[in-house]
Amino acid sequence: MMPSSLARALVAGAVAAAVLAAGSGVQAKPKPPKPPKPEPSVPVRLLALNDFHGNLEPPTGSSGRMVDEHGATVDAGGAAYVAAWMKRMTNKDTIKVAQGDLIGATPLISAAYHDEPSVEFLGDIGVTVSSVGNHEFDEGYAELKRIMKGGSHPVDGPSPAGRWKGAKYDYIGANVLLEKGRDLPKLPGMEVLKKIKKKRLDALIRQYGLPALPPIAVRKVNGQQVGFIGAVTETTPTIVTASGIAGLKFAPVVRSAEFGSKLLKELGVEAQVLLVHEGDNVLTGQSPDACSTTTDPDGSAGAGTEIATRVDPEIDLILSGHSHQAYVCTVKDPAGNDRLYSQGGSFGRVISQVDLKVFKKSGEIDRTSVKIDNQIVTRDIPADAKTERFVQTWKDRVAAVANQPVGSLSADLTRTQTPSGESTLGNLIADAQLAATAAEGGAQIALMNPGGIRADLPYAPDGVVTYGEAFAVQPFNNLMQVVTLTGAQLDALLEQQWTPTRTAVLLPSASLTYTATLTNPFGDRVSALKINGTPVDPAASYRVAANNFLVGGGDAFSTFTQATNLWSGPLDLDAFTNYLKTNSPVSPPPTTRITLN
CATH class of the missing domain: 3.90.780.10 (5'-Nucleotidase, C-terminal domain)
Known part of the structure; x- marks a missing residue:
């Protein structure tokens, strides 16, 4: 047993040494804090088409070719190949969308029957929501509503397939407004607005205008909501027949996208995607995944880029159309954050594959996770047999007229x-x-x-x-x-x-x-x-x-x-x-x- 005097001396020495060490600035190194755990997220895949224009048969000439990622020009497009590629690219996380001009300015196989065959095909491959394009108004607003809701054509009656049952996907357009009226049109997809408190919805409509079409759509995958805002080029009144759009007005896309974003916010939807039928021109011969957009002749940014950089920063991603070009660009939103902006060519020659993650807790898209690949719909894989039979059926139906x-x-x-x-x-x-x-x-x-x-x-x-x-x-x-x-x-x-x-x-x-x-x-x-x-x-x-x-x-x-x-x-x-x-x-x-x- 140590004498108490010695023990007291040792303790005192230890205390003195500690005091001396403290005075000299020597301290024990603290343990580093543990890094925060990444917020859990779920995967989402979007497969997007734009400007299909009823090309059920493989398009010919330059309309049926694309420059691929390696600079080679390859044959592309055709409904049977679109269907085959869609099947290859689809997984359990997939939502299929489109950016307008799916119909209108179409080959006879589709146009002879007021594009019902094309709309049926797109629904069959799983397209669930599309913005309207200007060509959706080629036969007028009343005809677009018939395509959406169903019913036989008022002049030509039912097609050989019978009475039209309506599109299986929703058309949306936040900037397509009614000039007069107080009530929302009764159209497929409009029911989503009934989930918003009436007083709040009425206030937003007073601020932004009365929608002629559903402005937004919401889809759920892996337990998470993804919201889509539709918009069409503001030039629509100058490029479609005026009588067909009487009573409609086409508001600025940026303002209407804000309208759509606020509607989604009211529904608690944080993951927001703009499907806009407006785009840019590109340098020729570039990879479909390159950002090859060019300025307008006056040196200003293209119409698509203007939209992509100016729309509400709550919108995470812009998928575009109208200019029939393929590109993938990163732009800055008004808050200075990166977001992706892309388009996928035309005539069913490209499917844009968008892979991203949505945070489970906040419901936000993790923008750092967003990747886009413009997959060319090449014809070097087996065509989808069911779609081939479908196309042949309509080809046979129209042959007597087409071959004259x-x-x-x-x-x-x-x-x-x-x-x-x-x-x-x-x-x-x-x-x-x-x-x-x-x-x-x-x-x-x-x-x-x-x-x-x-x-x-x-x-x-x-x-x-x-x-x-x-x-x-x-x-x-x-x-x-x-x-x-x-x-x-x-x-x-x-x-x-x-x-x-x-x-x-x-x-x-x-x-x-x-x-x-x-x-x-x-x-x-x-x-x-x-x-x-x-x-x-x-x-x-x-x-x-x-x-x-x-x-x-x-x-x-x-x-x-x-x-x-x-x-x-x-x-x-x-x-x-x-x-x-x-x-x-x-x-x-x-x-x-x-x-x-």
């Missing part, structure tokens, strides 16, 4: 533009429209919008043009009309072909010639304007033929709305096919009607 010869060619007629903006096919269509409207409508010239020409007419294999091929060129069933413009108004109309943000040269009939000086300022580029070789008198009146889309001010040719003495004639397709029948074999017309100075 309507004329013949001596050489290819294409949409390829010369430096002046003319094309052999466009000029021929203008000539056909003049021939169809001159006698009864008194037309002296005809003008055709290039965006209304949807396919080339190749000579191969035998020069014969079928009704199906002619329909592919002009699928809109626009009405031919003739109006009166003064010479000054005609000049003003042609000046509208060039603006700081676009060039849209109208294809002229052979009776119209002029000089375009592209180095002159906008609004002062047209000169030497002649009709049948006679100079146009600014004060005189002239009869001008065009389709009802243009006459209504479409493609931003607002001068047409100043016209008088409207006359309506045949459908544009009938004008085209009748011209082919009467003048076959037709040859490519000269492309010298516009002289560049």
